[in-house]
Amino acid sequence: MRAKRFLPLLAFLVLAALLYKGLSIDPTELPAARLGQPFPDFVKAELKSGQPISAEALMPGPALVNVWATWCYSCRVEHPYLLALAAQGVPIYGLNYKDESQKALAWLDQLGDPYRLNIVDAEGSLGLDLGVYGAPETYVIGADGRIVHRHVGVLDEAVFARDFRRWFPSVMTDEAAKKVREGNG
Amino acid sequence: MIPELGHVALIIAFMLAVGLALLPLWGSFSRDTAKMNLAPSLAIGVMLFVTIAFSMLATSFLNDDFTVAVVAANSNSLLPPIFKFSALWGNHEGSLLLWVLILSGWMTAVAFFSRGLPLIMVARVLSVMGMIAVGFLAFSLLTSNPFERLLPNTPMDGNDLNPLLQDPGLIIHPPLLYMGYVGLSVPFAFAIAALLGGRLDASWARWSRPWTNVAWGFLSLGIMLGSWWAYYELGWGGWWFWDPVENASFMPWLMGTALVHSLAVTEKRGVFRSWTVLLAIFAFSLSLLGTFLVRSGVLTSVHAFASDPERGLFILIFLALVVGGSLLLYAMRAPVVASRVTYGPVSRESLLMVNNLVFTVATTVVLLGTLFPLVMDAFSLGKYSVGPPYFNAVFVPLMALVTPFMMVGPLSRWRDDSVRRWVNELLIPALGVAVIAVAAALMSSDRFNIWIALSVLLAGWVTLGVLRDLIRRLLSGGQGKLRWRALSPSFLGMSLAHLGFAAVMLGAVVVTQQNQERDLRMAVGDVEELGGYRFELKRLGQLAGPNYIADQAVFEVSRAGELLTVLVPEKRRYLASGQIMTEAAIDASLWRDLYVALGEPIGKDAWAVRLQYKPMVRFLWLGALLIGLGALVTVFDRRYRAQSRVKATIESGALSVAS
Amino acid sequence: MRSWVHTLLMCFSLWAGEGFAVIETYEFSSPDLAARYHRLSQELRCPKCQNQNIADSNAPIARDLRVVLHDQLEQGASDEEILAFMVARYGEFVRYRPSVDRQTIWLWVAPLGLMCMGVMALAWHFRNRQTASPAPLTAAEQAQLEKLLKEPRA
Numbered sequence: 001m002r003a004k005r006f007l008p009l010l011a012f013l014v015l016a017a018l019l020y021k022g023l024s025i026d027p028t029e030l031p032a033a034r035l036g037q038p039f040p041d042f043v044k045a046e047l048k049s050g051q052p053i054s055a056e057a058l059m060p061g062p063a064l065v066n067v068w069a070t071w072c073y074s075c076r077v078e079h080p081y082l083l084a085l086a087a088q089g090v091p092i093y094g095l096n097y098k099d100e101s102q103k104a105l106a107w108l109d110q111l112g113d114p115y116r117l118n119i120v121d122a123e124g125s126l127g128l129d130l131g132v133y134g135a136p137e138t139y140v141i142g143a144d145g146r147i148v149h150r151h152v153g154v155l156d157e158a159v160f161a162r163d164f165r166r167w168f169p170s171v172m173t174d175e176a177a178k179k180v181r182e183g184n185g
Numbered sequence: 186m187i188p189e190l191g192h193v194a195l196i197i198a199f200m201l202a203v204g205l206a207l208l209p210l211w212g213s214f215s216r217d218t219a220k221m222n223l224a225p226s227l228a229i230g231v232m233l234f235v236t237i238a239f240s241m242l243a244t245s246f247l248n249d250d251f252t253v254a255v256v257a258a259n260s261n262s263l264l265p266p267i268f269k270f271s272a273l274w275g276n277h278e279g280s281l282l283l284w285v286l287i288l289s290g291w292m293t294a295v296a297f298f299s300r301g302l303p304l305i306m307v308a309r310v311l312s313v314m315g316m317i318a319v320g321f322l323a324f325s326l327l328t329s330n331p332f333e334r335l336l337p338n339t340p341m342d343g344n345d346l347n348p349l350l351q352d353p354g355l356i357i358h359p360p361l362l363y364m365g366y367v368g369l370s371v372p373f374a375f376a377i378a379a380l381l382g383g384r385l386d387a388s389w390a391r392w393s394r395p396w397t398n399v400a401w402g403f404l405s406l407g408i409m410l411g412s413w414w415a416y417y418e419l420g421w422g423g424w425w426f427w428d429p430v431e432n433a434s435f436m437p438w439l440m441g442t443a444l445v446h447s448l449a450v451t452e453k454r455g456v457f458r459s460w461t462v463l464l465a466i467f468a469f470s471l472s473l474l475g476t477f478l479v480r481s482g483v484l485t486s487v488h489a490f491a492s493d494p495e496r497g498l499f500i501l502i503f504l505a506l507v508v509g510g511s512l513l514l515y516a517m518r519a520p521v522v523a524s525r526v527t528y529g530p531v532s533r534e535s536l537l538m539v540n541n542l543v544f545t546v547a548t549t550v551v552l553l554g555t556l557f558p559l560v561m562d563a564f565s566l567g568k569y570s571v572g573p574p575y576f577n578a579v580f581v582p583l584m585a586l587v588t589p590f591m592m593v594g595p596l597s598r599w600r601d602d603s604v605r606r607w608v609n610e611l612l613i614p615a616l617g618v619a620v621i622a623v624a625a626a627l628m629s630s631d632r633f634n635i636w637i638a639l640s641v642l643l644a645g646w647v648t649l650g651v652l653r654d655l656i657r658r659l660l661s662g663g664q665g666k667l668r669w670r671a672l673s674p675s676f677l678g679m680s681l682a683h684l685g686f687a688a689v690m691l692g693a694v695v696v697t698q699q700n701q702e703r704d705l706r707m708a709v710g711d712v713e714e715l716g717g718y719r720f721e722l723k724r725l726g727q728l729a730g731p732n733y734i735a736d737q738a739v740f741e742v743s744r745a746g747e748l749l750t751v752l753v754p755e756k757r758r759y760l761a762s763g764q765i766m767t768e769a770a771i772d773a774s775l776w777r778d779l780y781v782a783l784g785e786p787i788g789k790d791a792w793a794v795r796l797q798y799k800p801m802v803r804f805l806w807l808g809a810l811l812i813g814l815g816a817l818v819t820v821f822d823r824r825y826r827a828q829s830r831v832k833a834t835i836e837s838g839a840l841s842v843a844s
Numbered sequence: 845m846r847s848w849v850h851t852l853l854m855c856f857s858l859w860a861g862e863g864f865a866v867i868e869t870y871e872f873s874s875p876d877l878a879a880r881y882h883r884l885s886q887e888l889r890c891p892k893c894q895n896q897n898i899a900d901s902n903a904p905i906a907r908d909l910r911v912v913l914h915d916q917l918e919q920g921a922s923d924e925e926i927l928a929f930m931v932a933r934y935g936e937f938v939r940y941r942p943s944v945d946r947q948t949i950w951l952w953v954a955p956l957g958l959m960c961m962g963v964m965a966l967a968w969h970f971r972n973r974q975t976a977s978p979a980p981l982t983a984a985e986q987a988q989l990e991k992l993l994k995e996p997r998a
């Protein structure tokens with residue numbers, strides 16, 4: 001039965017196809033487990049005012065929730081872009097993750113504050129509920145208050161254009177924004 | 186200048202390898218002896234130039250030539266010289282060069298030791314190996330050139346070698362492992378040559394066997410070293426994690442085990458031909474697959490080199506060509522007519538067929554588990570992880586299953602045997618072992634531990650099988666005279682390897698079941714009892730090493746009031762990179778290891794400390810050592826040397842029967 | 845002191861968790877809980893690291909998860925509840941022993957399935973074979989055999 005001899009080759013070709021597909025997948029990329037679920041409820045203090053806030057404060061979407069901390073070097077790197085986004089009217093809420101409020105306030109004073117509100121999560125319990133595993137992370141909350149996307153790592157123009165634009169179609173790129181400013185000014 | 190010389194040497198080696206891949210093979214089909222005779226010279230030529238390239242790179246490392254990119258990325262002026270040398274293969278580019286060096290070494294060995302073989306066979310074998318060399322040299326030159334320079338922005342000093350790698354383990358583990366990994370290309374080449382020639386007979390198997398055994402032996406030793414290195418280096422006392430890169434080396438080993446046994450059957454009885462050829466192809470294919478997995482970034486691993494999908498694509502194409510090509514050749518040329526030699530359902534052949542089956546299933550199971558996350562991700566079914574709990578649950582039963590067959594195996598007869606004979610020979614001693622097993626399990630802890638009982642039982646049965654065979658052979662001379670000559674290297678090798686397997690099994694189960702560990706805070710003067718031993722923290726201190734500063738804790742270990750040893754675990758901070766590493770202190774002995782490691786400091790005068798009592802953990806590595814040694818010993822069997830004696834006999838004109 | 849240790853651990857987050865020992869001192873109210881902690885901390889994967897369980901990883905998230913594991917064990921949660929808690933937040937990725945459900949069942953069944961298939965193939969193979977002895981040698985073949993036996997062995 002000659003055909004039987006072709007089975008190993010066939011099995012190998014299937015394997016090779018699988019490996020080829022694997023080359024285009026990033027094994028370290030982990031989608032949010034809470035995708036499609038409403039933002040977990042919480043009662044935490046707001047950074048500047050000290051008043052308690054809950055998940056309602058983040059409504060309505062679409063909005064960004066940015067997980068950041070002063071000890072996180074990459075957060076500093078993405079900060080200017082967040083400021084640019086906020087300047088274009090994108091609602092950004094901050095989750096100050098396992099940080100000290102004094103330091104956080106000083107940081108924002110020094111570097112600028114893109115956040116409408118900042119949630120103080122000193123022990124990381126809200127982060128745990130969300131599925132945060134390292135800063136910086138940025139969550140997108142949809143119009144209905146559900147988590148629709150998560151990006152782990154620095155948020156920049158390229159990432160925004162590739163993954164975030166569908167919820168924020170009116171956001172212009174840096175180039176376009178500059179042209180508008182030059183046109184106006 | 187030196188790196189450029191190395192680069193040129195590598196290019197020349199590539200060209201020679203292309204010649205080796207094409208000319209002798211062509212000559213073997215056109216019956217052109219001149220072309221076929223080129224093979225050994227070309228192989229030696231490749232070896233020569235790869236060695237030059239390797240030496241040039243080594244010189245760059247030893248001279249702190251930070252204009253060379255890999256030296257800057259992996260070395261440092263403060264690094265001890267021996268680690269500067271081994272840093273050469275502690276990275277992707279350099280380790281590839283090591284791969285090719287070892288491949289060319291095997292090619293030269295094949296060229297050298299194959300005087301008695303038909304020229305046509307040698308030509309084809311070396312050509313196939315040449316093709317593999319072409320692939321790897323191309324990969325190196327085109328995507329992973331170790332001689333790339335960082336000019337004009339040369340760094341002042343290097344990034345330093347990862348402290349985890351600054352260890353004797355790095356000096357021996359990769360070379361030994363590669364000897365095995367790469368060495369499996371030899372039986373592969375023999376299999377391809379046999380398929381090309383349409384000659385899948387006992388002589389092909391005989392020629393392949395010594396090469397396969399040596400390669401597999403080195404692979405066993407390489408894996409053992411990796412496990413031992415992880416044990417004392419990583420600080421948590423573990424010795425196998427089923428990490429994708431570990432599996433990448435284990436799968437060729439499993440397939441190699443099946444191959445080693447299957448070759449024996451094909452050589453002696455001429456059966457299992459298709460099985461054996463396939464196993465030879467699969468074993469090396471798994472080596473190549475391992476190379477792919479480790480360097481492409483397709484799977485996450487602590488051991489993986491920095492990944493690059495572009496490199497991954499190159500290896501995948503190479504893999505597809507080599508494996509796809511050989512499996513296509515198999516499909517077209519494998520014997521369709523079954524051999525006329527038959528064997529019964531109760532025979533040594535059928536026992537070895539069970540062995541083939543179990544090890545093939547085991548390899549497939551490990552492959553499935555390793556690739557499962559990839560499969561699920563590729564079909565967008567989610568992100569999964571498969572780790573030790575799964576692998577242990579499925580792999581261990583398979584090994585347990587094969588063990589009773591190992592007991593009967595050495596005793597069994599070819600072609601036709603009977604279960605009654607086995608029962609007569611083994612039943613009573615086997616029951617004796619069972620009693621010992623139960624006793625051992627009862628004595629080892631307060632509760633009867635079924636796993637200890639099982640492992641002693643199975644290991645005992647394997648040992649019984651070996652001893653029974655040993656005794657039978659010694660007494661085969663009759664009249665009470667011990668026939669030592671009956672203990673051929675082949676038999677000794679098999680016995681050592683089987684005993685080694687039993688030791689590994691026993692060690693693995695005992696250390697898993699009876700391991701005692703305690704994490705606690707200890708300050709100077711604190712005492713802790715574990716496993717019958719008394720650990721006292723006497724003092725804390727500091728030490729400046731060649732390229733690090735260490736915090737030390739001095740422990741006195743005593744038993745029944747007598748001081749046994751002083752253990753000094755360290756927490757090192759490496760100066761160049763700032764990385765912090767824990768150096769565990771181990772008191773090793775055959776029956777137990779005492780293991781002390783430092784965690785985080787608690788305040789100024791206390792530390793979080795882990796104490797471990799690990800019974801019989803050394804059996805794991807001693808067992809693996811026996812397996813490796815056993816495999817290497819078989820090569821000295823006289824039947825592999827007899828060819829030259831026959832030649833000499835014929836040449837001298839004598840025609841008497843040689844013994 | 846806490847922030848110093850904290851900072852040190854944060855630095856480690858830049859390296860995706862090397863294989864350093866993580867040795868912390870947790871107190872458990874019963875040895876059974878300690879044993880479950882030991883087992884579960886090896887079954888749970890650190891979401892951030894390069895293939896390490898939370899017991900062995902230095903990463904801050906691994907440390908947080910160990911604390912959560914300890915607290916939940918002390919509060920009396922069962923193994924399933926703890927695993928469900930972790931999976932709800934980090935996905936199936938965080939389990940080293942895949943769950944047994946409709947999607948993963950083939951992984952668990954495969955080993956036994958393959959063995960059974962192999963055994964059946966073996967049985968089928970032997971059923972089809974004959975173990976009849978080959979025909980006896982003819983006189984010419986017998987003579988040839990004797991000549992061969994007298995030649996020098998290879």
